[in-house]
Amino acid sequence: MHRRKFVIGVGSLAAGSAAAIGTGAFDSVEAERTVTAELADDADAYLALESSSSHSEVDPNGRLKIFDINGITNDGGGHGVGGNSEYHFDGVFEVTNQGTDTVHFYVGGLGTFVNGNDELANVYVYEDGARDTPLDGDAGALQIDSGTTESIGVYVETGDVDVEPDGSTTNSYNGTATVYAEIDDPTN
Template identity: 40%
Template sequence: MQRRKFVVGLGSLAAGGAAAMGTGAFGSVEATRTVGVNVAGDASAYLGLEETSPYAEFSGDQLVLDFTNNNNGGNGINPDSVTTFDGVFRMTNNGPNDLDITIDKTGLNNPGRWHFVPKEVYEEYSGSYPEDSFYPSWDNFGGYESTNASGGGLDSGNSTLVGVAIDARDKTSLKGGEITFAVTDEDGPYGSA
């Protein structure tokens, strides 16, 4: 008899627990939420890009780098040379997070000939780094990574100038292409410009 009471009591306890807990599953949910986005030009996007030299200009809302003509009599870089351009354009972090920026050069025809060098790499090869500028040393291009240039950190609300070096040694012509700005915050992917 005690055994029968124990089994009935245990069964009642299990049934009551299942009724209290439920299964936790539901069939489906449909909910409507508002989503908004603006597509802003490069000048006012979260990663702002601003022309700061005759070699950067806007085509529509996008920044274009053009080293073919400076509208001052120059029509290109010298053959068999390394030419540097300081402060070609400015990058501004208009977003809420601190950013790490990488300039992906794989869209250029000769990515190893174009250099966008971060502060850390510059200091490693050249010592003191010019303030607020991505500016490469032309002393030793062999040490630079040929397809990407990590821009390092850019805090929210801050900006930096970007310098460009073009290595045309042993070249009489050099085609361009496209660069891609890959942007991440400290916690992972933030977007791409």
Template identity: 40%
Template sequence: MQRRKFIAGVGSLAAGAAAATGTGAFTSVTATRNVDVEVAGDASAYLRLEGTGGDNSHYVTSDGNGSTLSIDLDSSNSTDKGGTGVNPDAVTQLDDVFTIENQGTQEVNVGLSKTGGTAPSLVKFYPEGESYDGSPLSSTDVTLGTGASTKVSIEIDTEGDSVGDGDKLLDSVTFNADAT
């Protein structure tokens, strides 16, 4: 009988010690740390967006000065020959309009999403190496290693669609870069 009392006593002591010391878990912690985050223009950000400076550079504004990249194919950006937009019931292709470059520290998958306008699906963005009949950029289509880049071309296909003079096809494009 003494042995049973001894074993019961040791078991109770072990259970009490475990309850007293706990498991190290906690319910919540609040810790303040310094964090520095700066906004950089598109040309110097981790995901660089910059005009290529080629034949279609007229359609890229705010190019090369570190601000936000804009692509203008409307009447606010008419050409010196009088052009003010793309043709209805036609296919317009613009090669090598801008460059996306990974200036971060790890490989990223880059894609885009389009919003606004009357027909955003008519405007397609193609990474370097993809032909216009290939796959356009969508959610995460291009993998860029550190320092790697791709030129992007644009196709606007209004054939068979009921768009007309003054219709705004697309408002904005959001670029997404996710680390792999």
């Protein structure tokens, strides 16, 4: 009989202690968990990037090489952009929103490329049909609904470049761009 009173007493004490302590809220917690994320090629990612012209290609790692001015020879024999010129390349690549939410797409990290004191080029991407609106997050971002594909072009304005007698140039530039897809419009 004493055992039963003891168990009831302990149960009452535990219930009373929980009520006295409060709601169970805490100030801090640290918990270690495992996370698994599967990486996909650009074409299979939630924001798919796919080549749609001879001005872009997918590298052996499945990543879109958005633009390669050097080394592109077109069917007419051209081999790159000239100095002091502006170029619009429509339909260079396509962006498909394979996620579930509408996103705002833009590309950062492009802009003005310089070599010493010489401005070599100004580069930005744009939505086909809207050549004057850079998709850079400041001037513009393209809203892409879930399941929608948009065609993207590349604008290149070159500065004064020195061309050698063999047609090569001593001025070149390489850039790495960062592709963004955000729920909130960065231009607001």
